[in-house]
Amino acid sequence: MTTQEDHVPHPVVVAVDGPSGSGKSSVCRRVAARLGLAYLDTGAMYRAATWWCLENGIDLDATDTVTAAVERMPLEVGVDPEGPTFTVGGRDVGEAIRTAAISSVVSRVATNLDARADLGERQRRIIAVECSAEGWSGGRGVVVEGRDITTVIAPDADVRLLLTASEEARLARRARELHGDADAASVEATRSHVVGRDAQDSTVVEFMTAADGVVTVDSSDLDLEQTVEAVLTVVARVTSA
Numbered sequence: 001m002t003t004q005e006d007h008v009p010h011p012v013v014v015a016v017d018g019p020s021g022s023g024k025s026s027v028c029r030r031v032a033a034r035l036g037l038a039y040l041d042t043g044a045m046y047r048a049a050t051w052w053c054l055e056n057g058i059d060l061d062a063t064d065t066v067t068a069a070v071e072r073m074p075l076e077v078g079v080d081p082e083g084p085t086f087t088v089g090g091r092d093v094g095e096a097i098r099t100a101a102i103s104s105v106v107s108r109v110a111t112n113l114d115a116r117a118d119l120g121e122r123q124r125r126i127i128a129v130e131c132s133a134e135g136w137s138g139g140r141g142v143v144v145e146g147r148d149i150t151t152v153i154a155p156d157a158d159v160r161l162l163l164t165a166s167e168e169a170r171l172a173r174r175a176r177e178l179h180g181d182a183d184a185a186s187v188e189a190t191r192s193h194v195v196g197r198d199a200q201d202s203t204v205v206e207f208m209t210a211a212d213g214v215v216t217v218d219s220s221d222l223d224l225e226q227t228v229e230a231v232l233t234v235v236a237r238v239t240s241a
């Protein structure tokens with residue numbers, strides 16, 4: 001694999017937002033690996049927080065109890081793009097946080113503003129560490145993806161990107177991922193996971209349109225590798241400007 005790390009000034013922070021199924025996780029992991037940067041999946045932190053609340057028998061409608069639980073969650077995040085890890089109290093939750101049971105309720109934690117503040121602080125700390133010699137990346141920097149990274153968490157990031165794709169493309173991708181194909185029944189079965197969750201999440205953060213200074217990459221008609229190349233092109237252009 002070609003590495004392009006020597007062409008980008010360091011430390012560098014690449015912030016990427018976008019709706020469900022736009023390709024953030026798969027594209028950002030590859031971009032981070034190609035650039036020798038750390039990779040932070042903030043959606044997985046919301047998933048871990050949701051897992052932790054359920055594990056502790058907490059009613060997700062009890063907003064203050066959820067906030068208190070999230071604040072004491074012993075989460076550790078591994079930022080190697082070749083194998084990101086999420087550990088809560090020493091337990092590897094990498095698989096547990098991807099279940100349909102978590103996907104269907106994660107928005108209830110993600111729309112809790114105090115829980116967002118706590119997770120946001122943790123995200124800022126990870127970004128700061130990755131821009132220092134103590135970080136996994138040795139100070140090279142980090143690719144961070146989520147819903148509010150370009151606007152709230154790292155509005156001063158060197159590169160700010162909105163990764164979009166048509167609703168049709170996003171539904172087809174998720175249907176293939178969850179059901180193995182993208183026929184009409186699979187797409188319908190996927191709709192609430194994609195469109196419904198985005199509608200819920202959009203009540204607290206804006207990730208469907210690019211904020212000022214944020215570059216949009218539309219992946220509707222691109223395959224994964226083409227999307228990675230498109231993002232790398234933006235990173236190279238913005239950091240050399």
Ligand SMILES: Nc1ncnc2c1ncn2[C@@H]1O[C@H](COP(=O)(O)OP(=O)(O)O)[C@@H](O)[C@H]1O
Pocket residue numbers: 018019020021022023024025026027173174177219222223224225227
């Ligand atoms: N440009 C693309 N073309 C085709 N499939 C893609 C593309 N980007 C991502 N995918 C696939 O779509 C699915 C959803 O992508 P994912 O990275 O999980 O999106 P997000 O993190 O934005 O929700 C995955 O199965 C992924 O491999």
Ligand SMILES: Nc1ccn([C@H]2C[C@H](O)[C@@H](COP(=O)(O)OP(=O)(O)O)O2)c(=O)n1
Pocket residue numbers: 019020021025042043044046047103106107110111145146147148149197201205
């Ligand atoms: N910075 C972020 C990241 C994710 N979220 C929310 C949005 C989603 O409902 C959950 C999980 O995010 P994730 O990126 O894993 O979602 P997908 O399944 O990839 O669509 O967290 C958020 O509100 N803010």
